[in-house]
Amino acid sequence: MASSSMRQFRAMLRKDIVMELRTKEMLMSMGLYSLLTMVVYFVALSQAGAGFDPRDIAAGLLWLAFIFTSMLGLNRSLVHEKDQGCLEALLLSPVDRPVIFFAKAIGNLIFLLVVEALTIPVFAFLFLQGQSVDVSTVALIPLVLVAGSVGIAGVGTLLATMSVNTTGKDFVLAMLFIPLMYPLLLGAVTATAAAIIGGPEGMSLFWTGMAWVVGYDVIMLLASYGLYEFIVGA
Amino acid sequence: MGDEQRSVNALEVRELTRAFGVRKALDAVSFDLPPRAFLSIFGPNGAGKTTLVKVLTTLLNPTSGSAKVLGLDVVSDAVEMRKRIGLISHNPLLYPDLTAEENLLFFSEMYGIEDPQGRVAELLEAVELDHRKLDLTRTFSRGMLQRLSIARALLHRPEVLFLDEPYSGLDPHAMDILDGLIAQIRDEHTFVMISHDLDKGLELCSHALILARGKIVMFEPREAIDEPVFRETYRSTVGMGVA
Numbered sequence: 091m092a093s094s095s096m097r098q099f100r101a102m103l104r105k106d107i108v109m110e111l112r113t114k115e116m117l118m119s120m121g122l123y124s125l126l127t128m129v130v131y132f133v134a135l136s137q138a139g140a141g142f143d144p145r146d147i148a149a150g151l152l153w154l155a156f157i158f159t160s161m162l163g164l165n166r167s168l169v170h171e172k173d174q175g176c177l178e179a180l181l182l183s184p185v186d187r188p189v190i191f192f193a194k195a196i197g198n199l200i201f202l203l204v205v206e207a208l209t210i211p212v213f214a215f216l217f218l219q220g221q222s223v224d225v226s227t228v229a230l231i232p233l234v235l236v237a238g239s240v241g242i243a244g245v246g247t248l249l250a251t252m253s254v255n256t257t258g259k260d261f262v263l264a265m266l267f268i269p270l271m272y273p274l275l276l277g278a279v280t281a282t283a284a285a286i287i288g289g290p291e292g293m294s295l296f297w298t299g300m301a302w303v304v305g306y307d308v309i310m311l312l313a314s315y316g317l318y319e320f321i322v323g324a
Numbered sequence: 325m326g327d328e329q330r331s332v333n334a335l336e337v338r339e340l341t342r343a344f345g346v347r348k349a350l351d352a353v354s355f356d357l358p359p360r361a362f363l364s365i366f367g368p369n370g371a372g373k374t375t376l377v378k379v380l381t382t383l384l385n386p387t388s389g390s391a392k393v394l395g396l397d398v399v400s401d402a403v404e405m406r407k408r409i410g411l412i413s414h415n416p417l418l419y420p421d422l423t424a425e426e427n428l429l430f431f432s433e434m435y436g437i438e439d440p441q442g443r444v445a446e447l448l449e450a451v452e453l454d455h456r457k458l459d460l461t462r463t464f465s466r467g468m469l470q471r472l473s474i475a476r477a478l479l480h481r482p483e484v485l486f487l488d489e490p491y492s493g494l495d496p497h498a499m500d501i502l503d504g505l506i507a508q509i510r511d512e513h514t515f516v517m518i519s520h521d522l523d524k525g526l527e528l529c530s531h532a533l534i535l536a537r538g539k540i541v542m543f544e545p546r547e548a549i550d551e552p553v554f555r556e557t558y559r560s561t562v563g564m565g566v567a
Contacts, residue, residue, distance in 0.1 A: 094436055101433035109421040112460075174469075175415030179476065181383055182417075183434035184406040 102193035149282035199243035224288020238278035277302025334514035339389035364525035367535035410482030420462035447475035467498035536561035
């Protein structure tokens with residue numbers, strides 16, 4: 091990345107972080123939503139029978155919460171830019187479109203990771219307390235979280251940019267985002283579940299899931315990078 | 325400045341068409357504008373005025389045809405062109421959760437301005453907002469936002485300034501400041517202004533263009549304009565509706 095692009099990238103990222111620290115709109119709404127989702131899951135599953143093992147579905151519950159939570163933040167991150175025509179001002183400046191894409195995506199990634207870091211302890215307390223888990227493999231969960239969140243933030247930023255000018259943008263984003271998240275969800279849930287259960291077979295499944303997630307990230311980020319300029323000029 | 329540079333038209337628009345689905349917001353628009361001219365664009369709502377400015381400022385890609393600003397193509401030379409144009413819109417194009425100073429410093433970084441602190445201080449003083457530089461712009465009145473928006477647009481000393489209904493919603497003081505700033509830089513810059521105010525537009529312009537249903541109805545240099553005929557032509561387009 092050229093030095094001017096790097097300077098612009100840093101300025102955009104700093105601007106997003108300063109604005110978020112000032113308003114806390116995204117972090118508050120995403121954080122509360124994610125925590126409430128965990129509580130709702132817990133209450134809904136509290137009546138399950140004695141044979142029910144929460145570890146069987148814990149990974150799925152966790153990633154569903156993150157997918158829905160991220161949609162809330164993605165919409166808000168672009169709405170900030172649409173307020174008073176700020177996105178136009180940004181697009182008018184001599185910044186390569188991919189720099190804007192990466193700055194917005196990295197900003198969204200940071201906020202999503204903060205929310206995930208707050209949610210994980212609550213998740214562990216509600217669903218894994220007293221369960222037999224392999225501590226050595228559970229320590230690998232942050233790897234899946236980072237890899238999965240990269241895909242969510244990258245694809246989500248592209249789709250949020252597409253949907254922000256549409257009427258019913260929340261609905262449009264959901265209709266585009268959820269189907270595209272399916273392959274990522276598959277890999278991330280596989281890897282997370284394997285990390286929770288552990289064991290030699292679990293490790294193999296973990297790396298298969300991780301390979302799926304990383305492959306998804308590479309393909310979708312390249313596609314998003316290539317499409318972003320076309321989408322903002324369309 | 326070499327002779328070749330001097331002779332480059334500020335705008336060269338050829339058969340420019342921009343469609344949204346089947347509707348053509350701009351339909352084969354062609355015209356040239358010499359350097360340091362002031363073009364006022366008039367037309368009814370939905371005539372294609374804002375679409376024309378969006379294409380000329382690289383915010384929208386044309387569907388067909390071509391447009392050059394300062395000899396640079398709006399599609400292939402977009403990044404280079406953006407360094408040399410500015411836009412003042414009826415929208416302030418400012419972040420409400422940043423202070424006035426932070427907004428200008430942020431856009432200074434986007435344009436790679438040398439001595440951003442000095443330039444920002446100079447412009448804040450020019451638009452009489454230096455005493456509010458540390459306040460969030462969400463606390464600003466409409467007039468103050470528009471004054472700050474003028475400072476943002478002038479940060480990088482653009483050669484062509486696009487004004488999309490810049491006087492809309494301004495109080496008389498803010499209008500005077502905008503008039504003063506335009507007068508200061510009038511001789512060295514090219515201006516393209518969208519306006520619904522015929523008197524203001526004709527007072528400022530060196531060229532005037534009437535657009536209706538995405539097509540040029542009239543394009544004349546100021547000295548060739550027969551004002552009663554121009555006003556009558558404009559009035560006749562107002563009922564023509566959307567392109």
